Amino acid sequence: MSNTSRHHSRVSPIGGGFTILAALGLLAAGCGSDDGTRSSVDASTEPDDHDEAHHHDEPTEPDATAGTVDLSLFADGALVGEPTIDECTLSDGSTSECYTITVVGTPVNHDIGPFCPTSVTDGEDAGGLWLDGEDSYVMDGEFFTELGDIYGDEVWGNLVNDDGSINVIDNAEDFENAARAGITEEYYYNCVEGRVEWLEGGEQPTATIQVPVNPAPTNAVAVEFPTGAHSTLGVTFSGSLLAGSADMSAILAAYTIAAFDDCGGHINPGGYHIHGTTGCSDVGEAPEGETAPFALAIDGHTVHAPAEGLELDECNGHTTDEFGYHYHANTIEQNATLTCVTGLTAEGAAGGNRGGERPPRPDDG
Ligand SMILES: [Zn+2]
Ligand SMILES: [Zn+2]
Structure with a gap:
């Protein structure tokens, strides 16, 4: 790149x-x-019923x-x-x-998004970031006209329509189908973004x-x-x-952009992360x-x-x-x-525990 x-x-x-x-x-x-x-x-x-946990409260020799x-x-x-x-x-x-x-x-200190610009004429403010494991890109509209060059395959041009609009996932059902690994061909060539209101229960878990x-x-x-x-x-x-x-090989194989916001986050069916x-x-x-x-x-x-x-x-x-x-x-x-x-972890702590009512789901990446 x-x-x-x-x-x-x-x-x-x-x-x-x-x-x-x-x-x-x-x-x-x-x-x-x-x-x-x-x-x-x-x-x-x-909590008072955890008195045994207070040992770390006592002065101890400093340990680097x-x-x-x-x-x-x-x-x-x-x-x-x-x-x-x-x-x-x-x-x-x-x-x-x-x-x-x-x-x-x-996040309590910043808004989520924006993720995908909707037109090739959109400026940087309309989009977030794209990160592919090798580089990061500021996603303005023009970025979507350059995908064919970046990934060496002109089929990426299918994300952009003749009128300059960019294919962006815009409803909950398409989001469910496009924002995960192993998507079917009908969801190829999209900038994929999620909205909190499309999550189960309409809320971020x-x-x-x-x-x-x-x-x-x-x-x-x-x-x-x-x-x-x-x-x-x-x-x-x-x-x-x-x-x-993020599972970049699956995302790119489907000619999708699983757009990140400027804070490096995005929404998949499991929520914002x-x-x-x-x-x-x-x-x-x-x-x-x-x-x-x-x-x-x-x-x-x-x-x-x-x-x-x-x-x-x-x-x-x-x-x-x-x-x-x-x-x-x-x-x-x-x-x-x-x-x-390098430190010990609690059993299951790394298992994709997303909290809330929702079990872990396959990811868009
Ligand atoms: Zn340091
Ligand atoms: Zn992700």
């Missing part, structure tokens, strides 16, 4: 306003925060590799209720304690993950995420599910050489924005004085926020 054009540009991380905590609070007020209680817990608000789950990083309104501490079985078979964390599913209360990296890779299988990597601090790689980070969920300030955290991985460690020049382990993790052990996301065009985690 080296045949660059002006629409073939890498996306720069979006810093700025999305990262300001004060703004999160303001925006969260209109985003379904039901009772105004704190959206985070600390030791003092843990011991992690802590910092629930205070979640934006106001991002959590559904307060996380609970429950017994869990970890991936090494041991019994431990895990936080059960449910997020609202849609919540997403629940379990993470160890006391996360710790092991000396080996503990969980490797399959590519194209829509695994659950964690949740963002703004309240969305963080998904693994994000496949990468462009800064929309970043929290707080990062010291020199570091980047801001934006998500909690399923092993309980924090995921920070991509960073250059750091020495990272096989799973993009490293340990610093300020943050302890944590990961750095791959850049968004790689279609793999993380490829693995």
